[in-house]
Amino acid sequence: xxxxxxxxxxxxxxxxxxxxxxxxxxxxxxxxxxxxxxxxxxxxxxxxxxxxxxxxxxxxxxxxxxxxxxxxxxxxxxxxxxxxxxxxxxxxxxxxxxxxxxxxxxxxxxxxxxxxxxxxxxxxxxxxxxxxxxxxxxxxxxxxxxxxxxxxxxxxxxxxxxxxxxxxxxxxxxxxxxxxxxxxxxxxxxxxxxxxxxxxxxxxxxxxxxxxxxxxxxxxxxxxxxxxxxxxxxxxxxxxxxxxxxxxxxxxxxxxxxxxxxxxxxxxxxxxxxxxxxxxxxxxxxxxxxxxxxxxx
Amino acid sequence: xxxxxxxxxxxxxxxxxxxxxxxxxxxxxxxxxxxxxxxxxxxxxxxxxxxxxxxxxxxxxxxxxxxxxxxxxxxxxxxxxxxxxxxxxxxxxxxxxxxxxxxxxxxxxxxxxxxxxxxxxxxxxxxxxxxxxxxxxxxxxxxxxxxxxxxxxxxxxxxxxxxxxxxxxxxx
Numbered sequence: 001x002x003x004x005x006x007x008x009x010x011x012x013x014x015x016x017x018x019x020x021x022x023x024x025x026x027x028x029x030x031x032x033x034x035x036x037x038x039x040x041x042x043x044x045x046x047x048x049x050x051x052x053x054x055x056x057x058x059x060x061x062x063x064x065x066x067x068x069x070x071x072x073x074x075x076x077x078x079x080x081x082x083x084x085x086x087x088x089x090x091x092x093x094x095x096x097x098x099x100x101x102x103x104x105x106x107x108x109x110x111x112x113x114x115x116x117x118x119x120x121x122x123x124x125x126x127x128x129x130x131x132x133x134x135x136x137x138x139x140x141x142x143x144x145x146x147x148x149x150x151x152x153x154x155x156x157x158x159x160x161x162x163x164x165x166x167x168x169x170x171x172x173x174x175x176x177x178x179x180x181x182x183x184x185x186x187x188x189x190x191x192x193x194x195x196x197x198x199x200x201x202x203x204x205x206x207x208x209x210x211x212x213x214x215x216x217x218x219x220x221x222x223x224x225x226x227x228x229x230x231x232x233x234x235x236x237x238x239x240x241x242x243x244x245x246x247x248x249x250x251x252x253x254x255x256x257x258x259x260x261x262x263x264x265x266x267x268x269x270x271x272x273x274x275x276x277x278x279x280x281x282x283x284x285x286x287x288x289x290x291x292x293x294x295x296x297x
Numbered sequence: 298x299x300x301x302x303x304x305x306x307x308x309x310x311x312x313x314x315x316x317x318x319x320x321x322x323x324x325x326x327x328x329x330x331x332x333x334x335x336x337x338x339x340x341x342x343x344x345x346x347x348x349x350x351x352x353x354x355x356x357x358x359x360x361x362x363x364x365x366x367x368x369x370x371x372x373x374x375x376x377x378x379x380x381x382x383x384x385x386x387x388x389x390x391x392x393x394x395x396x397x398x399x400x401x402x403x404x405x406x407x408x409x410x411x412x413x414x415x416x417x418x419x420x421x422x423x424x425x426x427x428x429x430x431x432x433x434x435x436x437x438x439x440x441x442x443x444x445x446x447x448x449x450x451x452x453x454x455x456x457x458x459x460x461x462x463x464x465x466x467x468x469x
Binding site for chain 1: 343347348349350351352380381382383384385417418419420421423424
């Protein structure tokens with residue numbers, strides 16, 4: 001966790017590097033900066049506020065962030081290079097060094113009916129990526145078959161550990177299989193300057209920042225993966241790419257946002273048809289965990 | 298004999314002074330060309346890879362601008378030593394130092410400082426167009442400085458020798 005803390009502090013502006021240096025990062029999931037409001041720290045079991053001398057339970061004694069400070073924080077987090085993150089900003093968030101996600105709130109810029117960026121940033125949600133080697137071991141054992149691994153879909157609302165589990169599954173299976181991760185947001189491997197920042201195993205290739213659908217097809221053509229992992233499936237292009245992968249005998253482990261399997265059965269019927277099992281995830285006592293594993297066959 | 302030696306020394310000193318002044322102008326032109334080339338390389342790196350500026354500078358430093366006195370090298374050192382200071386501040390600091398060291402024309406310094414203010418804060422197209430404008434303005438400045446240099450080079454050298462002879466005549 002110290003490495004995570006150091007890495008995050010290095011990417012913050014001077015003021016917040018100093019203030020957050022005394023804050024415990026164990027269990028910290030999000031740091032929220034909202035303009036003219038207290039800086040809020042979300043731990044897995046409690047919510048507190050940042051103050052000039054550490055943390056406080058009371059918003060009125062917390063550190064309020066002003067406009068220029070917020071601009072400094074966003075500029076630092078985006079490595080002083082807005083152009084490099086513009087494609088991601090269009091979607092509302094960017095991934096920074098270490099695989100941490102910076103969600104942005106602000107005013108939308110629209111050109112020719114398309115969202116082209118965001119201005120007047122009014123809020124930043126710094127979501128801390130974490131690595132728990134071994135957390136998916138029990139799940140991995142249940143996903144193994146005689147011929148390989150079941151096509152698996154991890155389903156949960158945000159912040160229930162889908163990416164963490166995917167990363168650990170990649171690490172575990174890569175001791176046996178050739179793995180490719182299509183990492184559209186650099187969150188699974190946290191690649192920085194070509195080097196994955198997380199342990200993703202010895203036989204894992206990463207297609208960093210590739211759009212999911214084209215990345216999956218490219219992987220199939222050029223990297224011959226036995227298992228392909230990707231995060232946050234959604235549109236029809238993804239379903240089409242998965243259909244081709246399944247046809248080519250490649251196994252897939254992916255994740256998807258969703259409240260429940262029954263809801264996805266209604267809205268994403270075609271996508272579900274490619275998978276053998278659905279792993280529903282949630283939080284138990286505040287800790288992300290597997291709630292149920294359901295067969296889709 | 299001593300008088301002749303002294304006279305020769307005075308003339309040699311004045312000539313050396315003239316040559317040094319000419320060399321300084323030549324160095325200024327070289328520095329301007331280096332800055333233009335740095336802007337072009339930064340634009341190329343942004344265009345090709347869309348990497349953030351600190352990474353662009355680090356790569357350029359490794360690739361070709363590694364001499365200790367080059368602009369990219371100085372900027373790279375400042376980026377490495379900074380505590381996540383805004384890039385515009387690092388740029389400004391480096392330009393001011395480089396300008397002082399290489400005696401850049403004031404127009405070049407202000408041009409580069411104004412370019413640095415927006416560097417990293419714009420979208421991709423605007424960044425590239427601003428970098429291209431910067432290169433074009435530097436090219437104009439280089440042409441102008443080279444023309445002046447061509448005109449004044451011989452004159453400065455001749456004047457320095459004449460000045461030496463004049464001082465010798467006065468002293469004799």
